Amino acid sequence: MARRQLQEINAGSMADIAFLLLIFFLVSTTMDTDSGILRRLPPMPEEETKDEQVDVKERNIFVVLVNRNDQLLVEGELMNIKDLREATKEFIVNPNDDPDLPAKEIVDVKYFGPVEITKKHVISLQNDRGTSYEMYIAVQNELVAAYSELRDELCMKKWGKKFDDLDSEKDEDKIEAVETIYDRKISEAEPRNVGG
Amino acid sequence: MSKFKKGEKKTVGSISTASLPDIVFMLLFFFMVTTVMREVELKVDYRPTTADQITKLEEKSLVSYIYIGKPLSTKIFGTVPRIQLNDSFAEPEQIRDFIAAKREQLNENDRPKMTVSLKIDKKVEMGIVTDVKQELRKASALKINYSTNEGDPVEALRSRR
Incomplete structure (x- = not known):
C-alpha cells in the first residue's frame, strides 16, 4: 500500500491561540476574596406574639446608640469610637464587681472549672436611618473586636495560643468552653427612628 | 569607530521559542483554575468599608450577593442609593x-448554609440597609456577611473627616 508521508502540523500559531485564551481568562477573572463581618440576623417574630417586655435588668444592658450625625451615645454618655472597645470589654468582664455593670454567675466550664461569668449581659445596638454605613460597620467591628480580644486573652493564658489558632475539629471542646465564657450577645433593636 | 566594527564574527543564534507555548499554557491553566467569573455587571457605585474582625467566605456557591449604592449612571437613575439584585x-x-x-x-x-453577602457602599445611609435586613429576616435568610476590606475602621473614620 502506498503510504503518504504525513506532514507535520505547523505549531507556530499555537502560542497565539494560547495567548488569546490566556488574555480572555485574565480579563474575566476576579481575584478578590470575599471577606467581611459575619452576623446572624434574629428570626422575624411571629405575627401573633405581641411585643413582650423582656425582663432584663438595667445593669445587664449595654446601650449603644448611633445618631444620624454618626455620634455615639454609650450608656447615656457621648463617646468617641476609639474608646468603645475598651468600654465594651470592661462591661463584659466587670473586673471590679461594679454594681452598675452586669451581674456575675458561677458556671462550671470544662477546662476552666467554676468561673464567674456575666451570663446575662446584653449589648443593645440601635442606629438611626440616617447613620452612615461606614459608622455602623465601625461600631459593629469594635463590639466584635471586644469579644475577640477577650477570647484571645483567655486562650493565651490557658493554652498559649490565640482563639483563631485553635483547631476547629481537634479543639472543639476548648472552643465551646471559651465561647461559653465570652458568649457574643449583640442584639439590634427593632428599627425605629432614634432621631437626633 | 572602526575599531569596534572589526571584531570576530560571533553571531548569537536566535533564542528558540519552541517552549513559549508551554509557558503560555501553564499560565493559561493557572488562570483557568483560579478564575471566578464576574457574577454581575455592577450598576451601582461600590466602595467597601474597612473592618478588622473579618471572616473569609469559604464556599462561593453558597453565597448570594446584594449590592447597594448610588447608581453609576446618575444622569438616568439619580443619586439616591439603590439596591442591585x-x-x-x-x-x-x-x-x-x-x-x-x-x-x-x-x-x-x-440550604441552611446559604449566606447573603451585603456589598454596601460606605456612603450609604442605614435606612435602606435596615429595610434590606428586615426583608432578609422575612425571607429567613439569616446568615449575612457585611462585605468589607481589611483595615482599621476607626482610622478610616477619622481620615474621612
Whole structure:
C-alpha cells in the first residue's frame, strides 16, 4: 500500500491561540476574596406574639446608640469610637464587681472549672436611618473586636495560643468552653427612628 | 569607530521559542483554575468599608450577593442609593423572591448554609440597609456577611473627616 508521508502540523500559531485564551481568562477573572463581618440576623417574630417586655435588668444592658450625625451615645454618655472597645470589654468582664455593670454567675466550664461569668449581659445596638454605613460597620467591628480580644486573652493564658489558632475539629471542646465564657450577645433593636 | 566594527564574527543564534507555548499554557491553566467569573455587571457605585474582625467566605456557591449604592449612571437613575439584585435595580420587596430563587438553586442539604453577602457602599445611609435586613429576616435568610476590606475602621473614620 502506498503510504503518504504525513506532514507535520505547523505549531507556530499555537502560542497565539494560547495567548488569546490566556488574555480572555485574565480579563474575566476576579481575584478578590470575599471577606467581611459575619452576623446572624434574629428570626422575624411571629405575627401573633405581641411585643413582650423582656425582663432584663438595667445593669445587664449595654446601650449603644448611633445618631444620624454618626455620634455615639454609650450608656447615656457621648463617646468617641476609639474608646468603645475598651468600654465594651470592661462591661463584659466587670473586673471590679461594679454594681452598675452586669451581674456575675458561677458556671462550671470544662477546662476552666467554676468561673464567674456575666451570663446575662446584653449589648443593645440601635442606629438611626440616617447613620452612615461606614459608622455602623465601625461600631459593629469594635463590639466584635471586644469579644475577640477577650477570647484571645483567655486562650493565651490557658493554652498559649490565640482563639483563631485553635483547631476547629481537634479543639472543639476548648472552643465551646471559651465561647461559653465570652458568649457574643449583640442584639439590634427593632428599627425605629432614634432621631437626633 | 572602526575599531569596534572589526571584531570576530560571533553571531548569537536566535533564542528558540519552541517552549513559549508551554509557558503560555501553564499560565493559561493557572488562570483557568483560579478564575471566578464576574457574577454581575455592577450598576451601582461600590466602595467597601474597612473592618478588622473579618471572616473569609469559604464556599462561593453558597453565597448570594446584594449590592447597594448610588447608581453609576446618575444622569438616568439619580443619586439616591439603590439596591442591585443580579443584573438590575430592585426594590426591597423583591428581595424575598430573589432569596427564594437562589435557595431553590441550592442542594437541599446546603440550604441552611446559604449566606447573603451585603456589598454596601460606605456612603450609604442605614435606612435602606435596615429595610434590606428586615426583608432578609422575612425571607429567613439569616446568615449575612457585611462585605468589607481589611483595615482599621476607626482610622478610616477619622481620615474621612
